[in-house]
Amino acid sequence: MLEQSLQNSSPTGRLDDHVLPTHISVILLDLLNEEGIREKDVLEGTGLRTDDLRQHSCYIRYQQALQMVDNAIRLSTQTGLGLMVGQREKTSSWGILGFTMASCATLGDAIDVGKQYYQTSEALVDLDFILDGEDIVLRCFPPYPIGKLLHFVVEDALASIYLVFSSWLESPLNLKEIRLAYTRPEYAQLYEELFPCPIHFDCASNDMVFSANDLNRPLLQADPVTAQQCQRFLESQAAEQGHSTDLVRNIRRILLRNPGRFPNMESVAEQLNTSASSMRRHLLHKGLTYQQILDDVRATLSIEYLENTNLSLDDISQLAGFSDSSNFRRAFKRWTGHPPSHYR
Structure with missing residues (x-):
């Protein structure tokens, strides 16, 4: 629904x-x-x-x-x-x-x-x-x-x-x-x-x-x-909207690009032209951690696969970054409060 x-x-x-x-x-x-x-x-x-x-x-x-x-x-x-x-x-x-x-x-x-x-x-x-x-x-x-x-x-x-x-x-x-x-x-x-x-x-x-x-x-x-x-107009518009400072959304976009091959925090920081320590500080200021964002992205992708595809649970586990479905089930329950079967 x-x-x-x-x-x-x-x-x-x-x-x-x-x-x-x-x-x-x-x-x-x-x-x-x-x-x-x-x-x-x-x-x-x-x-x-x-x-x-x-x-x-x-x-x-x-x-x-x-x-x-x-x-x-x-x-x-x-x-x-x-x-x-x-x-x-x-x-x-x-x-x-x-x-x-x-x-x-x-x-x-x-x-x-x-x-x-x-x-x-x-x-x-x-x-x-x-x-x-x-x-x-x-x-x-x-x-x-x-x-x-x-x-x-x-x-x-x-x-x-x-x-x-x-x-x-x-x-x-x-x-x-x-x-x-x-x-x-x-x-x-x-x-x-x-x-x-x-x-x-x-x-x-x-x-x-x-x-x-x-x-x-x-x-x-x-x-x-x-x-x-x-392009000059777009530059001023981007500056007004502050998209370049939207750290959480930029991290999510990088993680969503490659299902099953999620980069570590150092790699994401490098792609965002910052250091891992600086990124960690900015996230802590927002009350978040990199692991929270990663788990959230994994949950997002998993729900989409469960609701919209016929992919097996083993396949979805792999795409969520897990080597076996039992670990995926436990993690999914922790993320969403429900077992995977709730969405399929």
């Missing part, structure tokens, strides 16, 4: 602290309007009004967005709503970050800008771009356990990124494969119609893999003056 997933949301990453722009919510309202579904029914339980959502300056809480998605899935007669929303997104849907990326010289430059300023344009998932030999792996992961809504947020992210990136190029992105950390849905043919590549379900992570050669491809809307102007 949505309530169960939200109640078990991360103690080291609070839902109320995570706010989003409203473009996905507006697209969702429009889609359901076309089905004849009233906007007030889609907004039930959110405390939001339609007029608020359609103001460009409006931001909503992550939990409000999830409640809207949950309502929409329940009310709609259509399947694959996440894919449908993602297909309606454009460069403008990503705000100033989208325009900045589109005006870069190459796709690689655009991705570098996106990685640097991604958190100035919050989304339902966090993203990471990983160079893996001749491939680029775009990995997306929700920052909190969201249960059955995982399908929607991943579908939206992958569909929008594939189509928006492709719109910046002479020809579409060269997709190689898509890997999804949930069971094959009944409407899987919609994935096959949209993505021209092999699609695998019940995987360890949610990845879209494309050719590293695409990084050097020029963008159709390249404009160095616009890129420079927009």
Whole structure:
């Protein structure tokens, strides 16, 4: 249930602290309007009004967005709503970050800008771009356990990124494969119609893999003056929002990147350009330890696998960083207060 997933949301990453722009919510309202579904029914339980959502300056809480998605899935007669929303997104849907990326010289430059300023344009998932030999792996992961809504947020992210990136190029992105950390849905043919590549379900992570050669491809809307102007704005926006000081969230993002291969505190500190002792002091000031954050991330991933995949308990144990399932069961009970079977 949505309530169960939200109640078990991360103690080291609070839902109320995570706010989003409203473009996905507006697209969702429009889609359901076309089905004849009233906007007030889609907004039930959110405390939001339609007029608020359609103001460009409006931001909503992550939990409000999830409640809207949950309502929409329940009310709609259509399947694959996440894919449908993602297909309606454009460069403008990503705000100033989208325009900045589109005006870069190459796709690689655009991705570098996106990685640097991604958190100035919050989304339902966090993203990471990983160079893996001749491939680029775009990995997306929700920052909190969201249960059955995982399908929607991943579908939206992958569909929008594939189509928006492709719109910046002479020809579409060269997709190689898509890997999804949930069971094959009944409407899987919609994935096959949209993505021209092999699609695998019940995987360890949610990845879209494309050719590293695409990084050097020029963008159709390249404009160095616009890129420079927009980037200055993003820099000031990032400074105002203070994302660079959000230590706990940055640690969580690093840990969520590589299920089953969690780095130690020294390695994480190095990636954040700080020392382990400095990171430890900052965490203690917040009343936290690195081990608490690591356990919280392990619990988050484990709940997602239990609720959304057919992976065996042994497989999930490995992905949570345990060599055997008995130790995993004990740790999971300590983290959540419930045995793994409670979520499956």
